[in-house]
Amino acid sequence: MPTEEITAAAAGTWVLGDRTVNRMGFGSMRITADPDRDRALTVLRRAVELGVNHIDTAAFYVSPGGTLRVGTGPARYATELIRAALAPYPADLVIATKVGPGYDPRDGFTEALTPAQLRAQVEENLRRLGRDHLDLVNLRLYRRPSAVPLAERFGALADLRAAGLIRHLGLSNARPEHLDEVRDIAPVVCVQNAYGVDAYREDDEFVRLCGARRIAYVPFFALAGTRREAGATAERNEALLAVARAHDATPHQVRLAWTLHQGxxxxxxxxxxxxxxxxxxxxxxxxxxxxxxLARLG
Ligand SMILES: NC(=O)c1ccc[n+]([C@@H]2O[C@H](COP(=O)([O-])OP(=O)(O)OC[C@H]3O[C@@H](n4cnc5c(N)ncnc54)[C@H](OP(=O)(O)O)[C@@H]3O)[C@@H](O)[C@H]2O)c1
Incomplete structure (x- = not known):
């Protein structure tokens, strides 16, 4: 299929809270893996040139040492690369970040539980991105029980939202009951979960529920699937390969198109x-x- 002339706008738009974004966005976790800083900046600038106005990030996307334990040399923070590539930011750009997990060069991965710890992570995001408020903050949950109830942690973020540091809130790695737990605290504009055509399909019903409640569902690992941080690999899914051939597209493009066809x-x-x-x-x-x-892909 032709490529360069198709922009992110071709997927249509969605309103995240009060911010309209193109449904095709960009995840910034991978840009820290490349020791070539200029290449990372090029990718970010090119994404925006091609119509991307929704970029996902986190202050703990840092390499080497952080999420992607690769490479050597000075730390590369996705948030700082975003700032270097894109500030002053285009008015329509929505940068979504996440708190809960954190990364400290001395202690490794940390988890923010208390209001003070969550505030410190929000401030770290503000500082690294060079912003006075964050467009969208996802509270990233773990599957194991937390020492602090969700309502308390989400409430702390709702306070920061009321104070103007955060515009909109979301949940990540969430289950339907979590939406109910925070329903009376502050609006949830998105759920960010792992999901793809052949991975994590137990979320099918949750995807539909989010649609019914007008909450954006933002899948990560739509390409990598169950390989998760290890990334995409040679395609073995026969149905994907056949659909890709029929459209003169790549299997990765079919994976993304399938994602966008879910609602x-x-x-x-x-x-x-x-x-x-x-x-x-x-x-x-x-x-x-x-x-x-779509029937063939299942
Ligand atoms: N909320 C959470 O807990 C959470 C967790 C993980 C990720 N995320 C967010 O979700 C975003 C997406 O997840 P992800 O980046 O981990 O995985 P992904 O988008 O599913 O896949 C990325 C992998 O696919 C490869 N890839 C991308 N485009 C390709 C193409 N056209 N052809 C061949 N290979 C291709 C990438 O390698 P190359 O770099 O070589 O292209 C990388 O290995 C992240 O960037 C991050 O912002 C959120």
Missing amino acids: PHVLAIPGTGDPEHLVANIAAAGLRLTPED
Whole structure:
């Protein structure tokens, strides 16, 4: 399929709280993996040129040492790369970040539980991104029980929202009951969970529930699937390969198109540090699958 001329706008838009974004966005976890800083900045700038106005990040996306334990040399923070590439920020750019997990060069991974710890993470994001408020903050949950109830942690973020440091709130790694637990505290504009055509399909019903409640569902690992941080690999899914051939597309593009076909409230945030992959991924915004394709993909 043609690529360069298809922009993120081809996927249509969704309103996150009060901010309109193109449904094809960008995930910034992978840009820290490349020791070539200029290449990371190029990817970010090119994403915005190609219409991306929703970028996902986290202050703990840092390499080497952080989420992607690769490479050597000075720490590369995704948030700081975003600032270096894009500040002063375009008015329509929504940067979504997440708190809960943190990274400290001395202690490694940490978890913010108390209001003071959560505030410190919000302030770290503000500082590294060079902003006076954060557009969207996801509280990233763990599957294990937390020492501090969700309502208390979400309430702490709602206080920061009321104070103007945060515009909108979301939940990540969440389950439907979590939406109910925080319902009376502050609006949830998005759920960010692992989900893809052949991974984590136990979330199918949650995707539909989010749509019914007008909450954006933002899948991560839409390309990597159950390989998670290890990333995408050679495609073995026969149905994906066949649909890709039929559309003269790549299997990765079909994975992203499938994601976008799960509902108007589903937003894509594929991650890459590779400028060519970026262009191909954004072009998937224009890939229309037929009902037969969707049935074949399951
Ligand atoms: N809330 C959470 O807990 C959570 C967890 C993980 C991630 N996230 C967010 O979700 C975003 C997406 O997740 P992700 O980046 O981990 O995984 P992903 O988007 O599913 O896949 C990224 C992997 O696919 C490869 N890739 C990307 N485009 C490709 C293409 N066109 N052809 C071949 N390979 C391609 C990338 O390698 P190359 O760099 O070589 O292209 C990388 O290995 C992250 O960037 C992050 O912002 C959130």
